[in-house]
Amino acid sequence: MSETHTVALARPWFGEEEAAAVRRVLASGWVVQGPQVAAFEQAVGALHQMPHAVAVSSATAGLHLVYLALGIGPGDVVLVPSFAWPSAANMAARVGAVPFFVDVDPRTYNLTSAALQHSLRLVRERGLGRPRAVVAVHEFGLPAPMDGILETANEAGLMVIEDAACALGASHQGKFLGHFGRAAVFSFHPRKSVSTGEGGVVVTREPGLAEAIRTLRNHGQEMHNGRREFTTTGFNYRLTEIQAAIGIEQLKRxxxxxxxxxxxxxxxxxxxxxxxxxxxxxxxxxxxxxxxxxxxxxxxxxxxxxxxxxxxxxxxxxxxxxxxxxxxxxxxxxxxxxxxxxxxxxxxxxxxxxxxxxxxxxxxxxxxxxxxxxxxx
Ligand SMILES: Cc1ncc(COP(=O)(O)O)c(C=O)c1O
Structure with missing residues (x-):
């Protein structure tokens, strides 16, 4: 090891395959929301054995759309682990809900059902709003203890959302992440194991939820009898073909x-x-x-x-x-x-x-x- 060699904290692994894939997209002239995005969605869905996968511009955008599609908003409380990247809390506040921070385990760095129960009591005591959802962050790629979280959530009538931004490829007791909550989000930021530069994917088992997220990511547009209609106030949270082409090669690696x-x-x-x-x-x-x-x-x-x-x-x-x-x-x-x-x-x-x-x-x-x-x- 030379004295000048820097040991980087994280570094994406891109090679000639990604470069060639980008060149093919550029030569095709179709650079936004096309066959590469569809193929990337298909590949991420297949990896986690999930029937619906929707590519978005980041995991944060994905969380924003999941909250909106699930109808989370003013008057609701969203419980989130305190030790995490703040996207789940920030997006909860952005849709008008109150994010409430829950403590984590000192070695797994994840939520525990005991901490969740304690926080639910505090939310009720303080009258902060209706406890509506809990975001199980699978911190650093380690699955959160979903059995206990689901049990507590069911008792309290909470929806469960999985923030699997760090946890592509991870499973819990043999089941891939995404199978536990209403939806799960992945990130493809350069700090993650697989990167598209920026990017995210939402997976869900629910066709209606997937469709609502697809509409919201694309300016609120839907096709009705072959005609384009704007049916909701949507966003532009699309992934580009260039990013998706990189992602397809990254998944092979x-x-x-x-x-x-x-x-x-x-x-x-x-x-x-x-x-x-x-x-x-x-x-x-x-x-x-x-x-x-x-x-x-x-x-x-x-x-x-x-x-x-x-x-x-x-x-x-x-x-x-x-x-x-x-x-x-x-x-x-x-x-x-x-x-x-x-x-x-x-x-x-x-x-x-x-x-x-x-x-x-x-x-x-x-x-x-x-x-x-x-x-x-
Ligand atoms: C747990 C968690 N959620 C969300 C995000 C945000 O991901 P993105 O940068 O794709 O929005 C990150 C990024 O580090 C994360 O670690």
Whole structure:
């Protein structure tokens, strides 16, 4: 490993196949919402064994449309995990609902049914609105405990939506994600294992929901007896043919990407196990390892490890954010920081380590030994 080599936190794996696919689309002249998008939707649906897949411009756009298509709006409360990317909370607020943050488990980083039940009690006590939906984020590619979440949701009359932005290819107890909620969204942002630049796909088992999302993503247009009608105030959340063509090639690479990330994650477990002051994440064979985040004993220790990595050409970063404690939502909806202590801790002490398919075992050894040394100081 050379001194100048940078070990990137994440990096999409594009090659000649993606470049050739883009050239074919450009030569065809059909660059928006056409056969490539249809084929990409088909491929993502098939991967998760879901009958309906709708491509959109991002996972955030997908969540926005899912909420609208499910009729979530003013007066509703949407429960979301506090430790996550804030799209699920932001889009809930955008449709006029109240996002309520739920604490997560310190090792899986996911919602638990106990935390969900606790939050439901708080929402009712405080009269924040009608608890309407819970978003199960499958954080960093690890499936959330869906049995308990579904049981609690059913008892409380909540709709379940899956935010699988980080979890393409993941399954829970043998069933692919998407089969648990009313709909699931995937992201194809460059930090994800499979990327189209920007992009998202919504999958659902419900034909009516899929159709409503298709209409909303495309300016609210529908074909009626061969005539175009604008039936709702829609958006332009379409994916381009160029992005979809890249996505089709990326999905062919995906088995290799997944296999490489699983191997590298196993190497981290071997090399970082047993270091005092450092906690490793939960492990599961169903985890797809979007991100590998460790938790340090304190914020100061995290800074020290981060600095040591930076000085050795290694990129690290915070894994996600604690929505309830941030500048946007902090203190709102009567949710002081101490309501989600685990999320607060993960946001201040969590450190995401480099993990992408083009890293070598030597790169990882360099990361692990840098962490080891920085912890001994
Ligand atoms: C859990 C989660 N949801 C949503 C998103 C947003 O995805 P996109 O950038 O495609 O909108 C992300 C992105 O990191 C995410 O991690």
């Amino acid at each position: 995906f088995p290799y990407i997944l296999e490489a990330k699983r191997r590298l994650a196993a190497q981290y477990f071997n090399e970082l196990d047993g270091i005092g002051g450092l906690a490793l994440p939960a492990q599961s064979p169903e985890q797809t390892w979007q991100t590998f985040m460790i938790t340090l004993e304190s914020e100061a220790l995290r800074s020290r490890v981060h600095e040591a990595c930076r000085a050795s050409g290694i990129e690290t970063g915070p894994g996600a954010v604690a929505g309830h404690a941030g500048a946007l939502w902090g203190g709102q909806f009567l949710q002081p920081q101490d309501l989600c202590p685990v999320s607060t801790r993960l946001a201040t002490c969590g450190l995401a380590l480099p993990l992408h398919a083009q890293l070598t075992p030597d790169d990882l050894r360099h990361v692990s030994s840098t962490i080891h040394k920085s912890m001994q100081k």
